[in-house]
Amino acid sequence: MRRERVHVVTGNVFAVSDAQGDMEVDPRTPIGLFSFDTRFVSRWVLTVDGERLQALSRDDMTLFETRFFLVPGAASHYVDADVSVIRHRSLNDSFNERLTILNHSAEPAHLVVRMDVGTDFADISEVCHPSPRETTTVEASSTDGVLRLRYQRQRFSREAVVSSTAPGEVDEGGITFRITVPPRGKWITDLHVAMIIAGGAGHDLRSSLESHRRQVRHDMRADLQAWLDHAPLLVAEEGGGLARVYTNALADLAALRYRPLSFPDRVPVGGLPWAMTLYGRDALVTGLQTLAFIPELASATLRLLALGQGARLDDFHEEEPGKILAEQRYGESAAFGDQPTAVYFGAADTTPLFVILLDEYEHWTGDADLVRQLRHPARMALDWIDEYGDLLGDGYLRYLCRNRRSGLANQSWKNSPDAIVHRDGREAAVPRATCELQGYAYDAKLRGARLAREFWADPVYADRLEREAAALKERFNRDFWLPEREHYALALEPDGTPVETLTSNIGHLLWSGIVTEERAAAVAGHLLSPALFNGWGVRTLAEGQLPYNPVGAHVGAVWPSDNSLIAAGLRRYHHDEEASRIAAGIFAVAGLLGGSLPEVIAGYPRPVTRYPVQLPVAGRPQSWSAGALLMLLATALGLRPCGDNLLVNPALPEELGRIELLDIPGRWGRADAYGRARPTLTPGHRVRRPD
Amino acid sequence: MASSAVEFLKQLGSGIRQELPESVSGTVRLDLREGGHTEHWYLVLHNQRVDVRRSPQDADLVLCGDREAFDQLASGRRRLVESLMRNELSVIGDLQLALSLRRILPGPPGARHPREFARQEVERR
Known part of the structure; x- marks a missing residue:
C-alpha cells in the first residue's frame, strides 16, 4: 500500500514526510527536506525511549505549516499513553520543528527523545537513484547544540545546519535529549535546519546578492493573509463550496511563489513535488490565468523570463537568440552539466506565449511602461518565431530536439514522449508542427502588431506582423483542417502529412483565434463530445483511438490548465454553454477532492467513477491548476478589459448559482462583477474610482 | 573565437551590441586572479554598448575568480550561470547584470542553427 505523504511547501523549499512526520528515503518519490533542487535532509526520524511514534491526528494549518499529534508505540497498543508528542513543523527560508512532549501522568517522566538526522544531498533530478556522495560532518557539537553536515564537489558546496534550543547530545547521526518532564508538565525544543548554498568563505550565496539582501525573514502567516486580502473577494451563494475552492487556489499560488537568485520579486514554480522550480510555460500560463486577480504574477514572470531570454546557439541547452526558457534549476546536475537544466530552452511554445502574455497584461493593467521596457526582448521573441522556430521554412512553428542525451522529444505542453502520435499509435515524424503552436504564433504576431503600433512607434513592423498573421491563418486552415473528420489535425509531419488524432489541442486554437468562424461550431462539438469530454473536463486525447489511455498523462487524462484555456476559447467563439459545462466539471473536481487541485x-467517464480518480504521478499543488480555477471563474463571469473599463458578461453554469467577485484590479482601479446562472437576469457591473 | 578572457575583453568595446536590450545599464567589474595578483576589468553597459577599461573602481556587480574560469567563459565552453552555480566565480551585487552580460558571451563552439540541424535530420531519414 502507498503510504500517506505529508508536505509543507513555500517557494522552492519543501519537506515531504510520512503521516508521523518522519522522513526516510523512498526511491520512488522525493522524501525529505529540499531547497534549490537539493535534498538537505533525507533522514529525520523521531523516537521516544527508542520507539517510533503513532499519529493520532494532524492539523494542516496552511501549506507551509502542519502539526502532528502523536503518541509513542505501535497502532495496536499504546505502550505509554501517559506521554504525547506534538510536532509543529513550518517553513520559511529554513525548516523549523517545535517538539512538545506532554506528560499526562502525576509522576515525572524520564525520557530519551532522539531525532535521527541524515542527509545525502541528492539532486532532485536523480532522487530515485541518488549517486553516493561523500558527506562530511563539519561539526557535531553538544556544547553548541549544532550538527553541521556538508557536501563539497570542487568549489560547489551545500550545507545543512541543524540546531536545537534545548541542550542535547549531538552525534553524527542526530541529537539525543535525556529529559525529565514534570507531572502534568511539558518539555519543548525548537529544532531548526538552515540550508546553505555556497557563496565562498562559508557564506550563503544569497547574502551577497542585491536581490536577496533586503529580504528579511517575513512573517509567513501575515504574508499569506496579505496575499488573500489583496486578491478580489469572492462571494458565492451556493453552500460555501466555491468560496473554499477559490481560497485554496489563492493559497496554492501564494505557497508556490519563489524568489530566484537573480531577482527581487517572486514568480510561480511549477508545483510539488517534481516541478519546484521555474518552468517558463507553467509560469506564463499561470500569469495569463491570474491577470484578473493577481496581475503582479504576470509582470514578475515577464521581467524574469526577459532577463533569462536566449542569446546564442547552444545545442545541449537548445538555446537560440530570442527564445524563452523552459526550465531553470540550481542543483548539482545542472551546475555540472549532467542535465541541461541550468537554463534549458527545450520548448517551442514559451516564446510566443511570452508575447501573448505581455500584450494581455497591458490590456488588463494599462502598464505601458513594462511594454516599452520589454520592447527588445519582445521583438527578439517575435523574430525567433520565424528565424529559429520555423524549422523547415514552410511557415510553421516546429520543434526538433537537439540534445539527444537529455533533451525533450516533445517541446509543446504535451511533452511526454508518447504524446504526439497518429490515431493508430504510430509516432509522428519529426520535426513536428503541433496545431496549438500555430495558434500561439498567430496570436503572438497579432498582439505584437498592436504593441508595435501603440507603444513602440513602429507601424511598418506592425503591418508586416499583421500580414504574416493573416497568411498563417489562411495557410493553417488549408493544411491542418480535416474535412472528413471536421476538426483540425493534431500536427503536421515534415512532408505535410497531417497527424489526424483528435485531441484537446484543438481547444487551444479557439483560444488563439486562428479558427475561422464557420468551423468553430464543429470544433466546439468535438470538444464536448463523449469521446473528448468525460464529464469533468476535456480529455487530452479522445477515446476511441488506439493511443487513448485514461491514465496516460497526455493521451487521455484531463488537465485543469488545458481546460481553462479551452473554456476561454469556447467563449471567444460564443459557445457559452459548452464553456460553462467545462467550468462546472472542473469546479466539481476541485470541490470533491478538497484542498489543492492536482495537475x-x-x-474515465464521470458517470462510471462518480469521483475524480487521481493519478499517483500527478503533482499537487500546481500553479497552473490553481490558476485554472481563477481563469475558469473569470471566463464564467465573462471578464474582459475593454479600453479603460472592465466588461462583465456572465455565462455561469447552474452549479455556481449566483456569485459576486469584488475588487477586481486593473486599469479601471478596482471593479466588481456579478453573475447569476440564469441568463434571463441582467448582468451588471460597477466601476469604482481608482485607488 | 577569443582564446582567452583578456583577448575577449579587448575586442569587446567596439560598436553596438544588438543582443543587449537598450534598457540595460550598469557597471560590472571582473576580478581575474592569477598567481598572487588580480587584474581588474571594468565594464560599463549602456545604450547597447560595452565600454571596457582596466580599473579597480566599485561596480554594481563584481565577479571574481581564477583567470582560467574567465577563459572558459570567453571560449564558450562554460555558461556563466554554471560558473556561478559551481562557485568558480563569486558574485557580489546585482545578479541581473550578470544575466545581461551573458547575452554578449560566446556560445559553445560547433553549435548548430536549428534549421540546419532539421535539414540534416530530414535528409537522414
Missing part, C-alpha cells in the same frame, strides 16, 4: 486527473 491532472484520470480520463
